[in-house]
Amino acid sequence: MADVIPGAWRNDAIAKVTGRTKYADDLKFVNMVYAAPVYSDFVHARLIAVHTENAERAEGVVRVLTARDVPGANRYGQIVHDFRVFADDKIRYHGDVVALVIAHTRDQAIRAADLVRVEAEPLPAVLDPEEALREGAPLVHEDHGTNLINTHRVRRGDVESGFRSSDLVIEEHFETQFVEHAYMEPEVAVCRVRDDGVVEVHGSMQHPFSTRRFVSALLGMPLSEVEVIGTPMGGGFGGKDDTAAIVCARAALAAKLTGVPVKLMYRRDWSIRESYKRHPYRVSYKMGLTRDGMIKAVQCRIVADGGAYCSVTPWVTWRSTVQCCGPYDVPNVHCDTFGVYTNNIVTGAMRGFGSPQMNFVVDSMIEIVANRLNIPALDIRRKNMVKQGSVTITGQALDDHTVAMGQVLDTVVKEFDYETKLARCAHGKGDEEEQYGVGLAMSYRGVSLGAEGVDFCAAMINVQADGSVLVETGIHENGQGAESAMVLLTAQELGIRKERVRYRRASTSVIPDSGTTVASRGTIMGGGAVVLAAKELRQKMACVAAHMLQCSAESIIFRDERLMAEGNGNAVTFDQTVEEMFRRKQFPHAFGVFQAPNVTWDEDHGQGKAYFTWVYGCQAVELTVNRTTGKVSLLNAIAAHDVGRAVNREMLEGQFFGGMAMGIGYALHEELVLDGGRIVNTNLNTYRIPRSLDVPEMKAIIVENPDPHSPSGAKSIGEPTNELMAPAVANAIHNATGVRHHRLPIRPGGTSTRARMRKSVGG
Amino acid sequence: MTITVNGRDYPVHEAQGEMRLIQFIREDLDLTGVKNACDIGACGACTLLVDEQPMRICTTRVKDVAGHRVLTIEGLRGDGGGLHPLQQAFIDAGAIQCGFCTPGMVLTAHALLLHHARPSRAEIRRAIYTNLCRCTGYQQIVDAIEAAAVCYEQIPHGIPETLNPRP
Numbered sequence: 001m002a003d004v005i006p007g008a009w010r011n012d013a014i015a016k017v018t019g020r021t022k023y024a025d026d027l028k029f030v031n032m033v034y035a036a037p038v039y040s041d042f043v044h045a046r047l048i049a050v051h052t053e054n055a056e057r058a059e060g061v062v063r064v065l066t067a068r069d070v071p072g073a074n075r076y077g078q079i080v081h082d083f084r085v086f087a088d089d090k091i092r093y094h095g096d097v098v099a100l101v102i103a104h105t106r107d108q109a110i111r112a113a114d115l116v117r118v119e120a121e122p123l124p125a126v127l128d129p130e131e132a133l134r135e136g137a138p139l140v141h142e143d144h145g146t147n148l149i150n151t152h153r154v155r156r157g158d159v160e161s162g163f164r165s166s167d168l169v170i171e172e173h174f175e176t177q178f179v180e181h182a183y184m185e186p187e188v189a190v191c192r193v194r195d196d197g198v199v200e201v202h203g204s205m206q207h208p209f210s211t212r213r214f215v216s217a218l219l220g221m222p223l224s225e226v227e228v229i230g231t232p233m234g235g236g237f238g239g240k241d242d243t244a245a246i247v248c249a250r251a252a253l254a255a256k257l258t259g260v261p262v263k264l265m266y267r268r269d270w271s272i273r274e275s276y277k278r279h280p281y282r283v284s285y286k287m288g289l290t291r292d293g294m295i296k297a298v299q300c301r302i303v304a305d306g307g308a309y310c311s312v313t314p315w316v317t318w319r320s321t322v323q324c325c326g327p328y329d330v331p332n333v334h335c336d337t338f339g340v341y342t343n344n345i346v347t348g349a350m351r352g353f354g355s356p357q358m359n360f361v362v363d364s365m366i367e368i369v370a371n372r373l374n375i376p377a378l379d380i381r382r383k384n385m386v387k388q389g390s391v392t393i394t395g396q397a398l399d400d401h402t403v404a405m406g407q408v409l410d411t412v413v414k415e416f417d418y419e420t421k422l423a424r425c426a427h428g429k430g431d432e433e434e435q436y437g438v439g440l441a442m443s444y445r446g447v448s449l450g451a452e453g454v455d456f457c458a459a460m461i462n463v464q465a466d467g468s469v470l471v472e473t474g475i476h477e478n479g480q481g482a483e484s485a486m487v488l489l490t491a492q493e494l495g496i497r498k499e500r501v502r503y504r505r506a507s508t509s510v511i512p513d514s515g516t517t518v519a520s521r522g523t524i525m526g527g528g529a530v531v532l533a534a535k536e537l538r539q540k541m542a543c544v545a546a547h548m549l550q551c552s553a554e555s556i557i558f559r560d561e562r563l564m565a566e567g568n569g570n571a572v573t574f575d576q577t578v579e580e581m582f583r584r585k586q587f588p589h590a591f592g593v594f595q596a597p598n599v600t601w602d603e604d605h606g607q608g609k610a611y612f613t614w615v616y617g618c619q620a621v622e623l624t625v626n627r628t629t630g631k632v633s634l635l636n637a638i639a640a641h642d643v644g645r646a647v648n649r650e651m652l653e654g655q656f657f658g659g660m661a662m663g664i665g666y667a668l669h670e671e672l673v674l675d676g677g678r679i680v681n682t683n684l685n686t687y688r689i690p691r692s693l694d695v696p697e698m699k700a701i702i703v704e705n706p707d708p709h710s711p712s713g714a715k716s717i718g719e720p721t722n723e724l725m726a727p728a729v730a731n732a733i734h735n736a737t738g739v740r741h742h743r744l745p746i747r748p749g750g751t752s753t754r755a756r757m758r759k760s761v762g763g
Numbered sequence: 764m765t766i767t768v769n770g771r772d773y774p775v776h777e778a779q780g781e782m783r784l785i786q787f788i789r790e791d792l793d794l795t796g797v798k799n800a801c802d803i804g805a806c807g808a809c810t811l812l813v814d815e816q817p818m819r820i821c822t823t824r825v826k827d828v829a830g831h832r833v834l835t836i837e838g839l840r841g842d843g844g845g846l847h848p849l850q851q852a853f854i855d856a857g858a859i860q861c862g863f864c865t866p867g868m869v870l871t872a873h874a875l876l877l878h879h880a881r882p883s884r885a886e887i888r889r890a891i892y893t894n895l896c897r898c899t900g901y902q903q904i905v906d907a908i909e910a911a912a913v914c915y916e917q918i919p920h921g922i923p924e925t926l927n928p929r930p
Contacts, residue, residue, distance in 0.1 A: 008857035008903075016862030017850040017869060019796020019836035026795035182897050184800050184808055184863040234798070234863030235897050268801045479861025479898055650857030654899055658860065661900030684895060685805040692888040692901045 008650035010484040011503055012232065012477070024188035024204045024231045029261035032190075033062055035254050036109035037270060038099040038116045042091040043127075043677035044138065044343040045120035050087075050098045055115040060108030062258055064116065065100045065250075069257060072220025076249075078210060078242065080149075080310040082141060085218055085246055085253075091120060092140055093308035093343050094678045095274035102254050102262060110267075127677050129305040129340035130282070140308055140341035149306045149339035150314040152321035154606035156393050159288075162297025162332030166288030168372055174285065174361045175743045178305075178672035179278035179665075181350055182689045185234020186271040187244050189251035192261035194227075198509075199252050201228045205244035206236035206478045207516035212508045214245040215252045226252070228508040236478040237662070238349035238518055242311050243275040269682040276311050276348035277672060279304040281320070281357040287365055293373055293380040297332035298325050298393075302358075304347070306339045311348035313339035315452045320354035322610045325393050326362030327405050327444035328384040333393045335606065343677050349518055351659070355445060355723040356666060360744060363441040363727035368740060377440075377731075378419075381409065386444060395607045402705035404616040404642035409442055411640040411701055412618040421622055428738030434624040434633070437736025441727035442618040446611025447716045448521040451601035455521070456593060457514040459529035461490060461537050462504075463588035467575035469496070471533075472504040474514020475526030480718060481651035482522045488647055489527050489712055493534030495558030496574055520615075520716030523647060524707075525594055531711035533592025541588060545577045597709050613709045615716050617641040619660065619724040621696070625736045630749020632668055632733065634696035637725070644707040644715030652717055656700035659721025665690045666722075667729035671745050671753040686757045764829040768792060769838025780826035785809050787825045788835060796836035796866040807894030810867035811835055815878070817871045817893065836866035839873060849873055852911035853904070860898035868894045872908045876915040884909060 015021040038055075052064040067074050067088035077083045087096045099116050103109035126132045126140065132147040140147055163169050189203035199219065205211045208228040215226045228248070233240065251264040266274075281304055288297040302320055306313035321337045370377035386392065388403045412418065418440060426435035449455045459473040471490045477483045483503040491498040514525070542556035545563040549556075555566045564571040572580075581588050601608040619639040625632050639656050646652050669688045673680040681687040706713030726744055733748060734740050745753070764775045768788070779787065788794050788811070798808035802821050809821040812834040820828075841847040846854075849869060859865050868891060875882060875890040882890065887908045888901070896904065 008855050010854075010857075010859065012862065013854040013859050014846065016859050016865050017836075017853050018839075018846070019794070019866045021862055022795065023798075023863065025799065026789075182895075184806065184861065184895065184897055185798070186800065233861060234800075235861040237897070265799075268803075479863075481860065650903070651860075654857050654860055654903055657900030657902040658898045659900075662897070683803055683805060684801045685803060689895060689897060690900075691895065692891045692905070695900055695902075697884070698900060698902050 010481050010651060011487055012483065021232045023185060023234055024190050024202050025265045027190045027202055029190070029192055032261040032263055033102055033104055033258060034106040034109050035100050035102045035251060035262050035264040036106065036113045037097045038101060038113045039095065039273065040091055040098055040118035040120065042118070042120050042122060043094050044123045044125040045091045046123060047087055047090055048119040048121060051117040051119065052099060055101055055112040058108070058112035058115055060104040061112045062102040062104065065102070065254060065257065066098065070218055070253065073217040076214055076217045077310055078312055079314055083242065083246065083309045085249055093345055095345060097274065100250050100254060102258060106265065125343040125677050127342055127344055129303050129342055132340050132342050133338065140343060147341040149310050149341055150317065152318050152337040152606065154321055154324060154333050154335040154393055156395070157332035159297045159299050159332045159334040163288040166296045167291040168369060169286065169288040170369055170372060171284065171286035172365060172368060173742060174283045174364065176281045176357045176360060177744050178280050178345060178674065179350060179670050180272055180672055180687055181237045181239030182684065182687065183235030183237060183239055186266040186268055187240070187247040187275065188265045189248040190261065190263045191248065191252040191255040193255055193259065197225060199226045199256060201226065201248050201252055202231045203244065203248040204231065204233050204240060205248060206233065206240040206476055206518065207245065208476060208506065208508050209513040210241060210516055211245040211248045214249040218249040218253055219256055230476055230505045230507065233478050237351040238353065239275060241349055241516060241518065268684065272682040272687065273679055276307065276346040278350035279306065279313070279316060279347040279357065283361045285361050285365055287369055289369055289373065291373065293375045293383055295328055295330050295384045298330050299334045300324055302335070302337040304339050305342055305344055307342060307344045307346035309346045311346055313347065316349065316354040318452060319446065320358045321606060322394055322446060323355055324358055326359060327386050327442055327616070329386055329390050330393055344674060345679060351662065352719050352723045353519065355443065355719065356663070356726060359441060359443050359723045360726040360730065364730050364740070367731045367734065378413065381442065382406070394610050396609045398614065401613045401707050401709065404703060404705050405442065405444060408616050408618040408640040408642055408703055411703060412440065412620050412638055415701060416620045416638045418620055422735070425735035427735060433627050435627055435736040436624050437732040437734070438620065438622040439728045439730065439732025439735055440618065440620040441724045441731065443720065443723055444614050444616050445720050445723065447613045447615055448519050448524060448596060448611065450611035451599045451608060455515065455525065455596035457525035457529045458512045459526065459533045459592045460511065461533045461590050463578050465578065465582050467500065467578045469501045470504045471501055471530060472506055472511050473526040473529055474506065474511045475522045476506065476517040478517055480522065480655065481648060482517065482526060484651060485523050485647045486526055486530050489530045490534060493531055494538065496561050520718040520720065523714045524710050524716055525596065527647065527712040527714050528594030528710055529592045532594055533590045536592060537588060537590035540586065540590065541577050541581065544581050544584065544586065545572050548572050548577070548580060594711060613707050613715060615642055615720050617720040617724060619728050621725065621728045621732050623729070623732050623736065625733055625748050630747065632748060634664065636696050638699045638701070639721060640701040640703055641717060641720050642703040642705050643717050644710055645704050645713035646702050647712065647714050649702065652702055653700040655717045656721050657698050659718065660698055660725050661690050661695045662722050663725025664695055664729065666744060667726040668745050669694065673753050673757065681757055764826060766825065766828050766831065766833060768833045769835055775825055775829065780824065780829065782825045784820040784823040784825050784828060794835045794837050798863055798866065800863065807867045807871065808864055810870050810894060812870050812874055815874055817874045834870065836870060839869065848914035849876065849911040852907040856903045856907035856910060858899060858903040858907040864894055864896040868896060868904060876908070876912055880916050881912050
């Protein structure tokens with residue numbers, strides 16, 4: 001393989017490329033039975049009865065479970081306990097599950113599921129979030145008294161005076177769509193009750209600790225009696241939290257009640273029908289600027305369709321609110337955000353978490369106002385973007401890390417030869433059949449959870465008597481390479497080869513609950529904990545080595561598998577030091593905890609230090625739009641992101657490319673079509689994610705400004721890469737055709753997703 | 764009836780012939796590298812090679828491949844039984860993330876390179892159009908396949924050794 005420079009490394013690559021990795025559906029236990037969920041065809045209805053007798057009599061059926069069989073809490077959730085693991089009072093959306101059929105084979109379970117009859121009284125459904133907010137609208141949760149899930153706001157300065165002092169005031173309206181995560185592996189859970197009484201859960205989920213809470217609540221068992229085992233996962237993208245946890249909880253209940261292991265593997269159509277999506281947004285956005293392009297005021301109203309259950313809508317919409325002006329310094333801001341219950345599919349976490357919608361709006365607006373003012377959009381960006389020492393719209397001073405907004409923008413402009421390309425754009429003029437355009441977008445993003453939640457993470461490093469090393473953190477391997485990053489950091493911090501280090505796949509019964517592997521927090525939080533654990537371990541080992549070398553512990557450095565006395569070069573090997581520690585009855589073991597620096601939030605005014613640090617990114621794309629057909633052909637794309645510090649370069653680049661591709665899907669292809677609350681495109685033939693020919697050649701530029709708040713210096717990459725392609729594509733299409741699009745996905749030819757589906761099914 | 768999987772013959776009785784091939788391979792043969800992700804032949808996670816051609820097997824019956832040579836990811840290996848150069852190229856290029864599409868993607872690429880020694884990047888993209896990946900944006904997958912192509916130039920015409928591994 002002379003052509004390939006060996007460089008990329010991940011601890012699970014060989015198993016994955018040889019097909020040896022065992023994902024949840026690849027696991028088998030003796031006497032295992034299979035489960036299948038039962039849905040009804042109602043969208044909103046009062047549940048009268050679930051008749052299971054016919055299904056129970058069907059061939060191979062072991063048992064049929066409904067809400068009646070739940071020993072613990074059937075209602076649960078991360079913020080509000082409104083999810084029904086089994087529908088118990090109403091059907092609130094088309095994906096509500098009324099029963100679970102358990103049978104000797106999966107096919108038997110699926111066949112019997114059709115025999116369950118649901119008796120219910122249909123209720124008028126509310127399918128539009130604006131209508132849901134009106135007086136007299138049908139209530140999704142009567143006991144909540146309103147369809148409003150939550151509000152958020154930002155109040156800064158005085159927008160009225162800001163608009164008065166503006167030369168241009170523009171108001172525009174934008175809409176975004178329901179988006180499916182489309183992880184390649186659908187939800188799976190395999191559960192059994194062990195001989196010690198502990199319920200053991202293997203499953204495809206990105207939050208083992210949240211899953212444990214759902215299982216524990218449903219079964220009415222303490223957390224210590226549920227053990228969730230991290231299992232290789234076929235993609236998550238934020239989508240394997242609530243629904244995946246509920247799938248695990250149902251399988252755990254089945255295992256508990258039948259006494260045998262149970263596998264519940266989702267079909268793609270069940271997965272798309274039931275699992276939560278990215279929120280569709282409706283945004284009214286009013287911006288005022290001076291003649292020379294200084295933004296004076298922004299007023300915006302954001303309405304998010306939360307669907308039938310709360311999930312994490314208050315958190316998603318909070319990020320949208322905090323970042324509602326994009327990376328621009330705006331002195332007067334008035335933002336009101338509403339999360340709303342409807343009888344549509346539930347919405348929740350998805351890569352980006354409320355930012356892709358707002359960045360589409362904000363970075364489209366920047367170019368709209370630039371056109372109106374006849375000023376280059378780049379000038380408006382540069383004039384208004386956050387800089388070192390800027391204060392954000394929520395009053396946070398950006399003075400304690402490198403504010404790299406200008407650096408990433410300049411990098412993309414230079415590397416993409418952006419301004420030359422901009423001069424070539426067709427703007428809908430001329431007679432070329434393929435109209436050329438280039439577009440750009442940029443963002444900043446608060447890192448990790450911010451004021452959404454308590455943010456801390458644990459790591460353990462446990463050196464064995466032979467000098468081999470085990471590392472473990474509370475961060476989950478979702479496919480992104482988290483384990484590999486932890487191994488590399490451990491090796492770097494201890495001055496040893498990575499081959500010495502093995503990642504111990506976490507179990508919820510061993511490592512403390514370190515929160516969910518979301519919010520692009522894996523590397524910064526897990527890596528931070530690893531670095532702090534390594535520091536503690538180095539201190540322990542240095543004391544022993546200092547004794548062996550007759551020097552001070554402070555003078556010991558860890559390098560090339562040795563502990564060396566700085567100055568005289570005397571050294572002992574890592575192995576000798578470990579051996580000596582065991583002889584002295586000391587464990588070379590350390591526990592590290594990274595506690596995120598404090599953040600603050602005043603909900604009444606929408607002010608505070610929302611996040612402890614920020615990342616900065618810029619992406620650009622060039623494309624053509626066919627004048628006759630409207631077909632968009634992407635030619636090239638580029639991204640520059642400040643990641644703090646690169647831990648594993650090829651995996652980092654993979655996050656760039658994957659995020660950009662998903663952003664391209666968001667911009668041009670993906671949309672769930674709902675018909676009366678029922679999802680029409682429930683499989684991957686009609687829900688169209690990008691294929692190899694839909695994405696262009698892409699370039700990733702890693703910008704490094706190690707972050708002082710991050711013990712490893714590293715920050716985030718997963719989500720920043722996914723939040724910029726929609727506005728970049730929208731701006732490029734505008735520059736190609738002269739037409740501005742306010743709705744995603746963008747279809748210059750005017751073909752709706754529904755029409756495309758007819759074509760693809762028919763053809 | 765007999766089907767040949769990774770160079771080994773498996774007798775199949777008539778009832779088994781009606782089984783879904785993916786179920787037979789995954790559950791009866793315990794070769795779980797092939798993945799079930801959409802059930803309708805849309806995503807390519809269930810791709811195997813049948814007589815060197817990619818086939819999405821989630822909608823295929825066992826009897827449909829009777830008398831043919833089936834290669835699964837478990838049967839792909841390099842000289843000496845280690846990693847095949849194509850597999851190594853996937854690792855080196857960083858083309859693997861969650862790994863769920865990887866077996867089908869590798870086999871599709873293998874079929875391409877067996878028949879087309881030096882494909883362009885555009886030809887590679889056309890060949891893997893049948894296989895969905897949600898993690899990588901395909902960039903490093905195309906890199907991997909392009910880098911591995913050189914290793915196929917030495918393969919003599921006819922059935923390569925890798926398609927007939929020792930059982």
